[in-house]
Amino acid sequence: MFSVDWGDPSCAAGNDNLHDSCTPSGKHAHLLCRQRVGKVATIRSLLIRKPPVRITDFSLSRLPRVEFGSGAIAKLPAIAHAYGTKALLVTGAGSLKNSPAWPAVISGLDAQNMSWLHLSIPGEPSPQRVDEAVRALRAESIDVVIGIGGGSALDAAKAIAGLLKPGNSVMDHLEGVGPELPYTGPATPFIAVPTTAGTGSEATKNAVLSVQGTEGFKKSFRDEKLVAEVALVDPDLLATCPSAVIAANGMDAFTQLLESYVSSRAAPLTDSLAWGGMKAARDGLLALYADADDAAARERMAYAALVSGITLAQVGLGSVHGLAAPLGAFFPIPHGVACGTLVATATRINIETLRVREPAHPALEKYAQVGRLLSHQGQLDQKASHAALIDTLDAWTRQLGLPTLAHYGVTPADIPRIVANSRGSSMKTNPIRLDDSEIAAILAARI
Numbered sequence: 001m002f003s004v005d006w007g008d009p010s011c012a013a014g015n016d017n018l019h020d021s022c023t024p025s026g027k028h029a030h031l032l033c034r035q036r037v038g039k040v041a042t043i044r045s046l047l048i049r050k051p052p053v054r055i056t057d058f059s060l061s062r063l064p065r066v067e068f069g070s071g072a073i074a075k076l077p078a079i080a081h082a083y084g085t086k087a088l089l090v091t092g093a094g095s096l097k098n099s100p101a102w103p104a105v106i107s108g109l110d111a112q113n114m115s116w117l118h119l120s121i122p123g124e125p126s127p128q129r130v131d132e133a134v135r136a137l138r139a140e141s142i143d144v145v146i147g148i149g150g151g152s153a154l155d156a157a158k159a160i161a162g163l164l165k166p167g168n169s170v171m172d173h174l175e176g177v178g179p180e181l182p183y184t185g186p187a188t189p190f191i192a193v194p195t196t197a198g199t200g201s202e203a204t205k206n207a208v209l210s211v212q213g214t215e216g217f218k219k220s221f222r223d224e225k226l227v228a229e230v231a232l233v234d235p236d237l238l239a240t241c242p243s244a245v246i247a248a249n250g251m252d253a254f255t256q257l258l259e260s261y262v263s264s265r266a267a268p269l270t271d272s273l274a275w276g277g278m279k280a281a282r283d284g285l286l287a288l289y290a291d292a293d294d295a296a297a298r299e300r301m302a303y304a305a306l307v308s309g310i311t312l313a314q315v316g317l318g319s320v321h322g323l324a325a326p327l328g329a330f331f332p333i334p335h336g337v338a339c340g341t342l343v344a345t346a347t348r349i350n351i352e353t354l355r356v357r358e359p360a361h362p363a364l365e366k367y368a369q370v371g372r373l374l375s376h377q378g379q380l381d382q383k384a385s386h387a388a389l390i391d392t393l394d395a396w397t398r399q400l401g402l403p404t405l406a407h408y409g410v411t412p413a414d415i416p417r418i419v420a421n422s423r424g425s426s427m428k429t430n431p432i433r434l435d436d437s438e439i440a441a442i443l444a445a446r447i
């Protein structure tokens with residue numbers, strides 16, 4: 001269609017079939033939209049003269065080179081060969097080996113005269129598993145690490161790539177536990193190939209590692225040097241993704257986009273990306289859940305997940321991810337399920353708290369913009385838009401069959417301990433500082 005940088009959210013939300021490129025950060029009348037929509041929008045635009053958009057200060061940290069598209073996996077061998085002749089393939093528990101992608105990757109590497117080793121990481125990676133892999137593989141002179149799988153496989157590959165050359169324990173660098181030594185590298189080049197649409201790990205600078213149990217934790221090894229050299233995103237790889245994984249990971253991607261969009265560090269550049277990602281998720285998530293063969297839905301969700309990784313790495317997240325960390329550490333709750341089951345309630349509590357304590361906060365209008373976007377009702381006022389947003393997220397939670405926290409053994413007695421461990425980096429960029437009782441209310445509503 002056409003490309004516009006600063007759009008009017010009322011145009012984008014209300015008439016999005018005409019305005020695929022509109023973004024919501026605009027503060028001035030949207031000329032191209034006006035031409036397209038015609039008389040009604042023309043009158044509206046003339047009546048609503050908005051001040052010019054203010055470009056707030058921002059930093060754009062390193063991003064991977066991105067190769068996105070159906071069939072992009074065929075490029076992997078040649079891309080890998082650019083980094084050397086010996087690859088380490090890191091995958092999840094094994095489903096990839098049964099997919100058509102695996103023999104194509106292997107024969108492609110062979111055709112490039114590359115040798116390769118394979119490491120399978122079942123479940124979410126622990127620091128111990130990463131250290132064992134580094135110890136076992138250090139002497140192998142690996143030129144490039146290729147992570148193929150969901151967020152866990154990519155995070156494991158990212159952490160291993162970071163430590164293969166330095167050789168020290170990942171515990172030296174994990175945030176919030178241990179000495180938190182600065183990471184100086186060098187990292188081994190890392191190529192990220194996601195096979196789920198969720199965490200956006202292919203675009204982020206952190207690897208999440210966890211130890212599960214009563215003394216458990218879920219913490220990040222984070223550094224810009226860990227960012228993948230290449231994010232190779234082939235939506236076709238989602239074809240074998242089970243529907244429950246599509247549901248949880250898709251909600252995680254949407255949550256990451258929404259939390260970035262209203263983050264206290266949000267910036268126009270990431271707002272534009274997050275808006276497009278949320279629109280893609282709106283149109284792709286339920287469709288992909290219903291039919292993994294829907295190629296357009298696969299593309300939309302692969303895109304939403306990639307963009308969510310870019311935005312979260314730049315501007316941070318919010319209360320849902322603040323809670324997902326201790327929930328995942330203390331209970332066997334997959335990250336996407338934790339986010340998906342909490343996002344509607346956490347959004348409601350953020351909105352209610354902002355209304356009471358900071359009614360002029362810009363996040364309130366941003367939540368309203370997203371409500372109009374998701375509901376296709378651009379004419380709604382702010383209050384009705386908030387209701388539409390929460391209603392839509394509640395409906396997605398039900399339709400996608402996301403379990404409650406009790407399903408994983410969480411009881412009301414666990415709430416204080418979860419709250420006490422929820423104030424990591426994500427909670428710090430929530431649009432408003434929630435007190436302990438407000439955070440507890442999010443959990444209580446989803447047990």
Ligand SMILES: [Zn+2]
Binds near residue numbers: 199256
């Ligand atoms: Zn997430």
